[in-house]
Amino acid sequence: MSDVYECTNCGAVVGENSKFCAGCGSSLNKKGLGALSWFAIAVVLMAVIGVIVSASSQRGAAKTPEQIEDGRYLVASYACEQWTKDNAAVGADEFTDRYRLDRKPDDRPDWYRAEVIWRAKGEGLLMYSDCLAWRTGDDQGTTKVLSGVSGHYVRR
Secondary structure (H helix, E strand, C coil), X not given: CCCEEECCCXXXXXXCCCCECCCCCCXXXXXXXXXXXXXXXXXXXXXXXXXXXXXXXXXXXXXXXXXXXXXXXXXXXXXXHHHHHHHCCCCXXXXXXXXXXXXXXXXCCCEEEEEEEEEXXXXXXXXXXXXXXXXXXXXXXXXXXXXXXXXXXXXX
């Protein structure tokens, strides 16, 4: 008796190959999910897997010591920009370049030297600021400028 089903609307017995109920005329969907539904489920599943894989691969990328050092010099140059805004005799209008300066023999390992090139407000003179920045070593990676000098920039 496995080749007959019961209609969900009226309860009449319906044959396995019937598409409509003879008693009430309702459509019978005995196949479950169609091909289009399975395709949609597969696409959504692949998208979720792709998001998970891309998120885990971005998190696990370790930085090289050179990348870490370059990042610290970049932070030192931003600290030098802030020092320039706060301490330069002439106001800074725009910063044009950032440079990494070589360490001096008596520099500590957590000291970074940076130079920023900037234009003065009003006149637009090309100026420079050389700074010695110190990475404090706290959890936030705070960088403070220990000393700085600024003046007119002369192309070298």
